[in-house]
Amino acid sequence: MTSQPHADREAVVITGVGAVSPLGSTVADIADALLAGTSGVRAIDPGEFGREAKQFAAPVAEIPVPPAAVCGLESQAFRSLGRLEQMCLSPAAHALADARLPRGEDIRIGLVLGLGAEALKTWELDFLSGGSRVFEPGRDRSLVHRMAERLGLRGPAVTVAAACASSGYALALARTWLDTGWVDACIAGGCDVISPVGIAAFYNLRALSRRSDDPARASRPFDRDRDGFVMGEGGGFFVLERAGAARARGAQPRAELAGIGMSSDAAHMVIPSTDPTHAAAAITRALADAGVAPDEVDYVNAHAAGTPVGDVAEAGAIRMALGAATDGVPVSSTKSMSGHLVSGAAAFEAIACLAALERQAVPPTLNLDGIDPQCPLDHVPHAARARKVRVAASNSFGFGGSNLCLVLRRAA
Secondary structure (H helix, E strand, O other): OOOOOOOHOOOOEEEEEEEEHHHHHHOHHHHHHHHOOOOOOOEEOOOOOOOOOEEEEOOOOOOOOHHHHHHHHOOHHOOOHHHHHHHHHHHHHHHHHHOOOOOOOOOOEEEEOOOOOOHHHHHOOOOOOOOOHHHOHHOOOOHHHHHHHHHHHOOEEEEEHHHHHHHHHHHHHHHHHHHHHOOOOOEEEEEEEEOOHHHHHHHHOOOOOOOOHHHHOOOOEEEEEOOOOOOEEEEEEEEEHHHHHHHHOOOOOOEEEEEEEEEEOOOOOOOOOOOOHHHHHHHHHHHHOOOOOOOHHOOOOOOOOHHHHHHHHHHHHHHHHHHHHHHHOEOOOHHHHHHHHHHHHHHHHOOOOOOOOEEEEEEEEOOOOOOOOOOEEEEEOOOEEEEOOOEEEEEEEEOOEHHHEEEEEEEE
C-alpha cells in the first residue's frame, strides 16, 4: 500500500512518541533495556482459564498517568478507567506531549488506533473484576472515539484490526491521511493487554511456549529449541506530520516514516504460509516506497515470535526480499525480551528501530544459543552490536496473512 510514488510524496516524520511496555515507558528507557539485553518476561498466574499452574509472560508493571494538561485526567480519574483504555490513552497522550503539538479548532489532528477484538477484551476484563458491561453492549462507545474526545482532537478517528500487524497498519493509514491532506497531523499506533482468555486461546492453538524452567529463557526466536511465543502487553503511539509542517513550527523529527509495504497471503487463519513470496513482497514494496535499495538497509527488526513455522517462513522472506545483500544486514527479534505484544507489537518494534537509529546500535536476540539452520541470516545473538544505522526495517506478520513492513530513516 503506497498512496503516491516516493519521489512525488512529501516526507512524513515522527515528531512525538509515547510508550508503555514490559521494558519501560519512554524511548530512552526502552532503548536502554533493549541494548542491555534485558528480559521483561516473568512467571504469572494465567488466570482461571489457564491450563498450567504458571505461565511465562511479559506484563506491564505500571501504566504512567498521562499529562493532565493533555487529556484532562488527574491520577485518580485515570486509574478508574479500564486497563485497556489506560494502556492506550497513556502513550497516545505522552506522544502528543512529546511532539508539543498545538491543538485548536483550526488544527485537524487524526487518531488511528490499531487494536483487535476490542470489545471482547474490554468485556472480559470487566466481567472478571465483577462488572456487567458484557450484558450491556450498547453502553460502550468505541475506545478510539473516547480517546479522541479526551485528547481534544478535531480530526477523523478510526480503529483498524490486522491481528499482530494492527498498530503497523494504523501507521500506514495515518500516513495516507497526511498524504491526501485529510489531516494536519495524526496520532497512530496501538496497544494490547494480557488476559486469561487470550492466554488460554493462544495456548490451545499451541502457539505459546510451554517452557517452565527460566522465564527469561522462554522466548527464543530463530533458536532451534524454540517452541512458541511468550505473550507480552503494551505498545506505543506516534505523532506523524508532514516534514514541511514540522519544520515550520520548529519541531525536531525523531525519524522519517519512509516506507510502507503490505501484502496478504491468506494461506491459513493462524499458520503462516510456507511460501515466502507474499511476505517478501511486503518488504520489497516498503523498500521501493522508501526509495531504498536492499544493500542500504542497516537493520531488520524481525517479526520472529519464536514459533517453529513462522520464524523459518520469515527468514525465507527476508532472504528473498534482500537477495545478495542479506548476509550483510543484521537481523534481530526484540520479542525475545518484550514478548509478543500482539496488536501493539508493530508499534513497539518501530520504537526498537528508533532506538537503533538514535543509539547507532542493533539490539540483540536473546536466547539464540543454537541458530536454526533453516533461518540463515546475520543474527545478533545475546548482545547488542554497534552499527551505523541510517535505515531500519520492521516486519509484522499477522494471523490470516496480514503482512506489513515499515521502513524508518534517520532524521536529517
